[in-house]
Amino acid sequence: MQIAPLLSIAKLRIGFAAESGRADVVRDLDLVVGQGETVGIVGESGSGKSVTALAVMRLLPPTTYVEAATLQFGPHDLLNLSHREMERIRGKEIGMIFQEPMTSLNPVLTVGEHLVETIRRHRPVTRRAARIEAVELLRAVRIPDPDRRIDEYPHRLSGGQRQRVMIALALSCRPKLLIADEPTTALDVTVQAQILELLQNLQYEFGVAILLISHDLHMVASIAHRVVVMYAGEKVEEAAADTLFRTPAHPYTQGLLGATPRGMRGDDGVCRRLKEIPGRVPNGWDLPAGCVFSPRCPHVVERCRLARPPLYAAGDAAMAACFRLETS
């Protein structure tokens, strides 16, 4: 499936100043999101998934180093836009929803005020027209009784409804790309399923591309077309969601799947022991030489400790950064 790229990132490097010089928390990341496509980024804490999203939005503090060969969104070169130009893209062309629906809304503004402010910030419409649009948006995100709920303050809404309002806000200017950073992590499982379904339906209705970021491989795979697995700031594998589950190529992805309790209990009730990944994720300022996963990898050989493996093709439009794929 060849889709026109909407967001293309090449050789992205993000660094923070650290005690010992500079800690690069994302290194040489290539990522493409096509129009209307859902791409998932999966990784544990410290994998660099959230800073990548913030770098695309240019929301990182000015002391951060952000370098890239390409950081192109549609016709815009995001690295070289002025602040004013970036403000026009943020919220209008790219919407973003965060993990914490409690703190992302302003407690002294009503739901309607949030929506009207966002709509009028980017488009020359009257307050009244914006309000009508806001009600429609609340309806689109399946908030019951939107004519009444629009005048509620955020504290009157449940966590799931707040996240719906956040999605409505993010979609209010019909962005081409929606970045969702752990959108369901703070929610109960029943609500989680509804929000995911909502995202999927809205993608269909609005034709928006989604960059979905999460630590939960199963959640991401349930709605993403393509999944990128990140480890310690690097992309270690990229594949179609079902390929990733059927034939994970990188030892880290295999490790993650083996460590997930889901499905590890057979129908006979016997618990298969979870596979541990020994050790822990390295810090950005203390990276191992060679492959970043080598200290924890069960298949490690001498070569892994010396050189960093490039991304090799791993069958069906998939790639993984592991020397074991070189011969195949």
Added chain:
Amino acid sequence: MTAPLVVHNVKVHFATPRGTVRALDGVSFSLDRGEIVGVVGESGCGKSTLAKTIVGLQRPSSGSVEIDGNDLLAASRRVVLQKRRQIQMVFQDPFGSLNPRLSIGRILSEPFIVHGLGTCLERQQWVSELIEQVGLASDSLTRRPHEFSGGQRQRICIARALALKPSVIVCDEAVSALDVSVQAQILNLLLDLRKSADLSYVFISHDLSVIHYMSDRVMVMYLGEVVELAPADALWMSPYHPYAMRLLSAVDRRKTAALKSNNDEVPSQINPPAGCPFHPRCPFAKNRCHTEKPMLRQISDRRWAACHYAGDIG
């Protein structure tokens, strides 16, 4: 042989200006030796209140918590102190549950000091055994909590819980703050300790796949009440209560279609709905459910559910 933990008709009610919140409303269950009972439910269903009540951090409004056959609410202070050792807790947040100013060695010897056990030398010996038992190096004892990762801190919390050789450990979201790869290490450790230290667990989590993996029996809670209690595999195969169906279908998205309900808000705990508390969200609700509250009843061997139509729907 008595069960290490019996919870009988425990109620915890909080008086608030807007009315009484029934955080727990008549919860009963028992934990067998070596058993793991998982507790699931949405936020606000009373999972954590139950954990706190079991370990004695929250006094129930009525009902009893029996440890080794002793009702702790009726017992004398001396018996309470003695029996408290039998039951320990591991909390969700390994960052917030360790005192940052104390060394690990001191943190681990505190339970012995509180209960006046052993001499200084004996305690040192016990503490190094403990740290080894949870898979940390013995040089950890001189270090402080900030020097450890989340998974290692959770190991320290487990070591502390093991100190007094309890028979029951209550894990309240003990692995929820951890990354998947580290979570697997802790789950494996807990399962190993069940055998080697002869433990039973009350295992609370919002993560259904973790609950399914760990539990022998699962208790599903809704608005402070138990709505279903069943062996884990039986529950996953065929849940009886519509709320349990709803929860499980949320994980397995293939099954969701049949269980759609427009109203999916958790009702207020101050004014719970009349009749069955789940009826506003239940796709199978009939007239009877609006007026008559279903009691938890035995449906089949080892399976209990609080639904008028358990076994006939789904």
